[in-house]
Amino acid sequence: MPAVHFSFTLDANLDSHTIRKLGTQPNLSATVRAALVAYFERPSHADLDVKLDTILEALRNVQVVKGEGAPEQAAEGSEPAMARRGLESMKARFRNGAGG
């Protein structure tokens, strides 16, 4: 591959840990290339904010269901007739604004 050379400086004291790590790398150029690519491609704060907002929005709409098992369902044709009459009476009262 056509090679381009850069040089950079490390502080012998402040960067001593990095210097030690670099000394153990079998392919120093590959390590530095990978580190720089990861640095430049990392998400910005604005990107992270957008992701966080998306997650928070999704969480806001999560429905927490309490209780055990499936919700109770009315069996078809099993509606109690008295209760139906009572509900119909109340529906008429609420529609006419006389429920209270």
Place this chain on the structure above:
Amino acid sequence: MMSITAADIGFNYVKGLVSTSDRRAFFPSVVGEPFAETFSMPGARKTRLTVTLDGQVYPVGDTAMQQSTHAGGALNADWVLGQTWRVIFCAALSDLHKASVETTVVVGLPLEDYTALEAQLTARLQGQQFAFKRNGGNHQTVTVKDAVCLTQPYGSLLDQAMDNGGHILSNPFSTGMVGVCDIGGNTLNLLVCDALEERSQWTRGDGLGLLETLDDVARAIHQRLPGITPKAREVSAWLAAGEFSYKGEKHDVMPIVKPFLDPLLDRILDRLAEVWREPGRFDAVLLTGGASAVLGKVLKTRMDGVYPNVTVAQDAQWSNARGYLKFGLDFWRA
């Protein structure tokens, strides 16, 4: 099928559900001081809640409590006819609907206020368009094609008596003589129904003063622990949790609260004895409403033996809204 929107807008919290999705609305019934709309909305992140209505931007819910020094909610019963209620209603709509839609709406009123306010509230909803923006985003218009207003405790009863599809179940709540004791942030609703039809002679609505009691508790906490000045709504959350944090340490809230709650429980029991004079006629009693999460267990202990089959509604603060939605599913079934 057109969606059905169920909105339980209480003195304390807003609970909203919609038939066409799992979306929910849940935030404190509080609106902050409005400010003029500008092109830039600094900090208007999705985690915050503002509603733009009539050219004004209103912080709502937790956002109002955090940002405004003069956040206001329900003070009088007729708040349902004012701008604060309208802003809260639009905020709930913005939680439940993500685009401009047509919907039908079920709302509720406390028993005490139903006769005086139902017609006016329904007229403010039926056939009306609500045009607003959520968090400075796109314009949204929700058209209310039809609206019905129930009494709040009837919603709680239907939650027990109907399935999630709005069909009547066969159980003691649908077929029996049932007393519903609905303890809200500021109201005590006592409803009696026989096979889902109201028995007016045993049905009463009153102010209760739970919020005032919580104010007293908040002051007591401040006197004991001067490093915090809690609000009534915070105390309500601490009561549900049983504890609160002060300087990094957890404190049991009950020893502070008990001297204030006991007189409130006595008032409720006195009122029950006065209105429900013949407990032997009941098949079951349902304790519900947002405050029953706090008071329900203690109240049940004191009612057991006097009233039969006393049940504390599960996830009680959602009972009214779930019942409204079930009512709507039956009411507008094609």
